[in-house]
Amino acid sequence: MPYTAPVEQITFILNEVVGLPDVSRTEIFAEATAETVSAVLTEAGRIATDIIAPVNRSGDLTPARLENGALRSSPGFAEAFRALAEGGWIGLAANPEYGGMGLPQALNMAVNEMVASACLALQLNPMLTQGQIEALEHHGSDELKALYLPRLTSGEWSGTMNLTEPQAGSDVGALTTRAERADDGTYRITGQKIFITWGDSDVTRNVCHLVLARLPDGGKGTKGISLFMVPKLIPDQDGNPGIANDLRVVSLEHKLGIHGSPTCVMSFEGARGWLVGEEHKGMAAMFTMMNCARLGVGVQGVAQGEAALQQATSYAADRVQFGPIIRHPDVRRMLAISRAEIFAARSICLACAVAIDMARATEDKDWAARAAFLTPIAKAYGTDAGTRAADTAIQVHGGMGYIEETGIAQYLRDVRITSIYEGTNGIQAMDLVGRKFADGGAAATALLDEILDEAKAAQTDQPDLANQVWQAAETLRETTLDLIERDLPERFAGAVPYLSAFARVLGAHYHLLAATRGGSVTLARVHITRVLPQFAADLAAARAGLEDLEALDDALLLGQMAV
Secondary structure: OOOOOOHHHHHHHHHHHOOHHHHHOOOOOOOOOHHHHHHHHHHHHHHHHHHHHHHHHHHHHOOOEEEOOEEEOOOOHHHHHHHHHHOOOOOOOOOHHHOOOOOOHHHHHHHHHHHHHHOHHHHHHHHHHHHHHHHHHHHOOHHHHHHHHHHHHHOOEEEEEEOOEOOEOOOHHHOOOEEEEOOOOOEEEEEEEEEEEOOOOOOOOEEEEEEEEEOOOOOOOHHHEEEEEEEOEEEOOOOOEEEEOOEEEEEEOOOOOOOOOOEEEEEEEEEEEEEEOOOOOHHHHHHHHHHHHHHHHHHHHHHHHHHHHHHHHHHHHHOEOOOEHHHOHHHHHHHHHHHHHHHHHHHHHHHHHHHHHHHHHHOOHHHHHHHHHHHHHHHHHHHHHHHHHHHHHHHHHHHHHHOHHHOHHHHHHHHHHHHOOOOOHHHHHHHHHOHHHOOOOHHHHHHHHHHHHHHHHOOOOOHHHHHHHHHHHHHHHHHHHHHHOOOHHHHHHOHHHHHHHHHHHHHHHHHHHHHOOOOOHHHHHHHHHHHOOHHHHHHHHHOOOOHHHHHOOHHHHOOOOOO
């Protein structure tokens, strides 16, 4: 079944569940009227459905490749990308001063979801470019902004993020790429980076690399790292791509999925770079891009889950085994739970985006704290829910799901990376119970207070559902206060199940809001009676601590000793 953008459901969630109208009432986002939002979502849905989705399969079957050092993208990718660029979709939330539309991130993330559902491998290109735009807007010099932002915003050039090295994955501070000051005010960058998404491209005129490197006087760890703009082609005095920089693609990775997205090993061989931000403070600038990307990856998880679920539902309606299998109770259970989780995950991601918009529009620290708190939840739960939905979609297909010709396996292969890149979901969970608890739990308890208040208000319309959500939120509050009192290793041992529990309660909250505002009461009941109860098991694991894990002998884990 071809993908069809779920414009109606996304519009409902934005307007009735997560508060986009509040964003539109601020001065900075006043142009995001109901009419504008509707027009943007409708047109983006059309492009995703009619132009982007048809190239998805070719990206899987005909991966990007290197020919004599030059990248060749999958069939149809260049034309599909051009539709995105020429339509202004890459710069939807970018600064109008540099050619962007200046619309809310919540609307941008909704559009990104539809494009990522249509073709994740292609959507990775504009997503990373949008993150680079965000980093340059906050940290770039006026000269860098003037040169790069108009071309990135228009899609004429694309952007990448270069952090990872063979010996330095999540431990970014262990990187060895070095930078040396040159007499002309630029820097010379030398080193190797791996896992660079769209590290080369033939769908844009230039590729702009943001590269982390250490100056000779940079201290150890992350505090001594600087960030540099290192273009593939050095712009001439008119801003046009000029001579080739001293960098190259060593190879492309052979991956489980997202075959159409070239994942590059990059070699910088004394390449010219321009400082972004201050020397030795590159991580602050890079985190701006990473945080934008983390929410974007959560949206990618939702996107792939949505696309897989659509195909599975269509297959179940057509497949006859003692009648259409969509009527079989277990198949219906699988589809219903997947739909409930995707709704919840989509709502969490868009609520996070709304918090980002409100923080920017109001400069209110409470909104900023909420956005920061929701980011790891959106990233982890969005990708976990999407992976579960894609896996379930294969199960719904039965034996045919294991046959590549049906195409359903691509969604599971493609979505699987989302729980790994831009910080694994384990790292997201540790961030949640680590940095995000540094305020003594203020952001967490403020959100839980809101859930409790809304559950009380919903008791008139939906008493049974509201009571379950209220009780779950109160139990989650108790565990939150308990974890805050523990030391970090104890928190980290239960971080993943704690994040899962918080996401399930938060998802139930958004389902309850939807049910009281014209949404599906039946879908809310599926989530609250079948998905939400798992939070109790999650919290039990979150409270279990570290002792039993540390007591396990490594030899037992290796299977080299008797139980």
